Amino acid sequence: MEILEEIEKLKREKGAVILAHYYQDGVIQDIADFVGDSLELARKAIEIEAETILMCGVYFMAETVKILNPGKKVLIPYPKAGCLMADMVIEEELKAFKEKNPDYTIVTYVNSSAAVKALSDVCCTSANAVKVVSSVEGEKVLFVPDKNLGSYVAEQVKDKKIKFWNGYCPVHEKLTAQRLGILKKKYPDAEVVVHPECSPSVRKLADFIGSTSQIIKHVKASDKGSFIVGTERGIIHQLRKVKPEATFIPAYETFVCDQMRMIILDRIANSLKNSVYEVKVDAETAKKAKEAIERMLAL
Known part of the structure; x- marks a missing residue:
């Protein structure tokens, strides 16, 4: 894809590092220099030497990167990618x-x-x-x-x-115990892994509860061959990498954060090319x- 080549070229020219959350589209996870959950991204942010950091995630994530790197240019490809929670x-x-x-x-x-x-x-x-x-x-x-x-x-x-x-989180809140119960009956051998942002009634039906990074580690170590995944389906891209032989079933078909998906390849290229949209945080607030x-x- 031409756009992928353009992004790689722009990244080199600008000396930029791309960070991406697990809830991004798979192709964006693949072009990122580092993919992680919120904790992993926060840790990684303070290690980065590059002067420009492009955050592929929602706005609060880009703010966190800026807070931890006040002297660096932090960009987000789409500044209105927010978080309802x-x-x-x-x-x-x-x-x-x-x-x-x-x-x-x-x-x-x-x-x-x-x-x-x-x-x-x-x-x-x-x-x-x-x-x-x-x-x-x-x-x-x-x-x-x-x-x-x-x-x-x-x-x-x-x-x-x-x-x-x-x-x-409205996206996790949409998963109901009734819906998950139907899936468990349909796939009785599948292990149910869910995020703690799910409701208590959903968590009661889970075999494992954890953050995105914890779910990935758990699936990698599990001897199960199929999993019902109770979090944003972008994580399935990473799950397939750690366990390619397994079957992954989204807990509901449209388990997608629309705000995360505001980040697209064209906007990444535009952000790098034109150095937009730069994240600013008031100095006192940031401190x-x-x-x-x-x-x-x-x-």
């Missing part, structure tokens, strides 16, 4: 909660804006949420913004009083948000 918590509401409840530790999922991260005590990802919440001082925790991931953490961490923000992210990474 992240939009379910805004700075003003979280600030009001903090003022009324100063005894709560604010643990914020990385699926959130820089402004919300800046108001948080510590960030977490789905891969380390249990570890982060277990480690914080104090008995009371507000988990922002995903109530499903929050409830999963609460099931594991019994010594904290955890309050959940009323946010969720406070970075502290919350670094507390997570220190764990």
Whole structure:
């Protein structure tokens, strides 16, 4: 494909590194220099030496990369690629909660804006949420913004009083226990792997619950030959690489994050060619948000 050759050429000319999330289309994962989940991408971001970083993911991911690399040019191919879950918590509401409840530790999922991260005590990802919440001082925790991931953490961490923000991922929320139950009957030998952003009723039917990177590791080690995959179907591209002989069944046919799919090859080429769209984060906001992210990474 001509466009792939153009992207490779532009990448070399600009000295750019491309990062991509597992929920991107397979062809974009293949052109990326590094593919990972939110935690892996955050770790990788601080190791990058290139002066230009192109983030193939939604906007909060690009913001996180910029926060961790304030002196570098961070680009996103489509600046309106957002996250509905992240939009379910805004700075003003979280600030009001903090003022009324100063005894709560604010643990914020990385699926959130820089402004919300800046108001948080510590960030977490789905891969380390249990570890982060277990480690914080104090008995009371507000988990922002995903109530499903929050409830999963609460099931594991019994010594904290955890309050959940009323946010969720609409893509994972569409998977119902009824739908998953039908698939389990249809494919009785398949192992069910789901993301903790799924509802509690769905998680109860799963054989394994984990972040995207944890699902990939689990599938690689499993002796099963078929899997019902309860997360965005972009992950199946990586699952086929680690276990090409296996069968992967999306938990529902349209298990796709439309916002992630706003990132397309033409927009990647345009972003590299014209150095658009550059991600900016206010210095004071970035400083406070970075502290919350670094507390997570220190764990």
